[in-house]
Amino acid sequence: MASPTPASEVPMGMLDILTPASDWVIVLPVALALMGAAGLLMFRRSNGTPLIGALIVVAGIIACEIALLLEIVANGPVSMTMGKWLPPFGISLTADLFGASFALAAAVVTLIVLLYAEIDRAEADGRDAFHSMVLLLLAGVTGAFLTGDLFNLYVWFEVMLIASFGLIVQGNRPMQLDGAVKYGFLNFLATTFFLLALGLLYGLLGTLNMSDIMRVAPAANPAAMAGVAALLMLAFGMKAAAFPVNAWLPASYHTPAAAVSALFAGLLTKVGAYAMLRALVAVLPASRELLEPALALVAIATLLIAPLGAIAETNLRRAIGFVVIGGIGAVVAGLAMPSLNGIAGSGLYIFHAILTMTALYMVAGLIEKRTGATDTRQMGGLYAASAPISILFLVLVLAAAGVPPFLGFWPKLLLLDAGLAQGVTGSTPGWVGTAMVLALMINAVLTLIAGTRLWAHMFWRAGPEGQGGEHAAATLVAFDGRGRLAFGATALLVAGIVVVGLWPGPLMDQISIGAADIADPARYVAATGLAGDAP
Incomplete structure (x- = not known):
């Protein structure tokens, strides 16, 4: 679709593909985030103004994304192309239920993290442009979820990388x-591999518009397309921190402030997982079939x-980093079993991980604040002093492990169902379904062991390692007003996770519709105005 143009200037045959005014809501979340990031730079020296401004901007983004999601639920995917260059030549923003849902979840956790981040911020921290970089990061994440063009996806990855690099170095500590x-x-x-794949793809097909690639890719050389898909798998796998290209995540996510770690865990790897899902399952399904054994x-x-790795780790946030990586395995499992339940399970797991992994790092920050330690061997005595945190x-x-009825159970249930169905039908390769079911169940048990081990060390034990149970608990730091605000923000997010887990019906219904649009992207292609065109 194209941006609105006066009817007198448009040929009659094009009037039916102009963008309705209501569809402009697709670009507002990105525009608000970018303008907010630039505007807050001018007020960063004013105490309190950056936080209030950032909260207002993110609240506006959430309102726009709710409107966008309702529009998609009512009428199907929405697309908008900048300027008068119609698809596939113009840069398109195209949103379906998956993209819009993930963008909304990302904005919600960003709003909560902005409140939570006050626990570590002093009055003199206004010059660090923290709030501007958070909005810039949100702009990149939102653009990546809503883009309909692979080169535009590369641009949003670069925006995310710039913002995240600025956030991770704040504090200037050697670590x-x-x-x-x-x-x-x-x-x-990873970005270099992605750019290389884009160059090869454009050379093969002459287009980078996702809808256009879906139309013309079947006529291209299968071996060449499989090579491009393998490069995309490698690039997005590195972004998502899938094994064996995952070592960077536990080595880096524990180094910045807890609020920044929470944003990174909830947003960055999920964008990589979503990009892999979109590119391999929806855009290049034939190439994905060739890569199925590797994906499995x-x-x-x-x-x-x-x-x-989480079981072996003693640093709290490094251990949680391994839990984040394990969740990416669940998303990739759905790609290796691309039935409707497999795709739905991957999509629902991304949604769950955006909320749950953010909350896990937020709780970890509260624990570190109270104990003054980052190593679980130096913690203890928190259960009696801080039962709510425990x-x-x-x-x-329990949610991360997939224990019912918490939110993480439902995507794993869909993935288990997909694996059992694939094993019964004897699909090619036949071992994928059975192996995936076993791996998902073992992952749940191991994640539960790792999490309860951390819980026992931090909360059940009376004091640091080496002290007997009869010793007095370690001295804990009391929360001030900022600490209570951070605890309230964390409790609000956890409460939302519990509510959605206990009442998953509406979410699972919409995820199923979104999965159908990934498996059969006819509505997605039609939204761009390319349906029915000959390759």
Whole structure:
């Protein structure tokens, strides 16, 4: 679709593909985030103004995305192309239920994290442009979820990388700089692979519009397209931190402030997982079939190895980083079993992980604030002093492991159903379904072991490692007003996760519709005005 143009200037045959005024809501979330990021730079020296401004901007983004989601539910995918260059030549923003739902979830957790971040911010921190960089990060994440063009996706990855690099180095501690180098190098490498894949894809097809690729890719050389798909799998796998290209995440996510870690865990790897889902299942399904054995091996290895890393780790946020990686294995499992339930399970897991992994890092920040330590061996005695925090952490561990009836159970149930169905039907390769079911179940057990081990060390034990149970609990830091605000924000997010887990029906219904649009993207293509065109 094209941007609105006076009817007198448009040929009659084009009037039916002009963008309705209501569809402009697709561009407003990105525009508000970018303008807000630029505007807050001018007020960063004014105490309180950046926070209030950022909250207002994100609230506006949430309102726009709710309107966008309602429009998609009512009328199907929405598309808008900038300027008068119609698809496939113009840069399109195209949103279906998956993209709009993930963008809304990202904006909601960003709003909550902005409140939570006040726990670590002093009055003199106004010059660091923290709130501007958060909005810039949200702009990149939202653009990546809503774009309909692969080159535009590359641009939004770059926006995310710039903003996240600025956030990870705030504080200038040696540990942060070390984490930034590891994070930056591997993500620049992933971006290079992505750009290489785009160049090859454009050379093969002459287009980077996702809808147009869906039309013309079947006529291209299958071997060449499989090579492009493998490059995309590698690039997006690095962005998502799938095994074996995941070492950068636990080496970097624990180095910045807890609020920044929470944003990174909830948003960045999920964009990589979503890009892999969109590119391999919807855009290049034939090439995905050739890569199915590789996807299955990556999924199984990620599901099994990541929670073992969490069990072996003593640093709290590094351990949670391995839990984040294990969840990516669940998303890749759905790509290896692309039935409707498999796709729905992957999509629902991304939605769940945006909320749950953000909340896990937020609780970890509260624990570190109260104990003054980052290593679980130096923690203890929190259960009696902070029972609410212990409850929040345990609920999130159960959700991450997929224990019913918490939110993480429902995507794993869909994935298990997809794996069992694939094993029964004997699809090619026949071992994928059975192996995936076993890996998902083992992952749930290992994640539960890792999480409850952390819980026992931090809450059940009376004091730091080496002290007997009869010793007095370690001295804990009391929360001030900012700490209570951070706790309230965390409790609000956890409460939302519990409510959605207990009442998953509406969400699962919409995820199923979104999965159908990924498996059969006819409505997605029609939204761009390309349906029915000959390749």
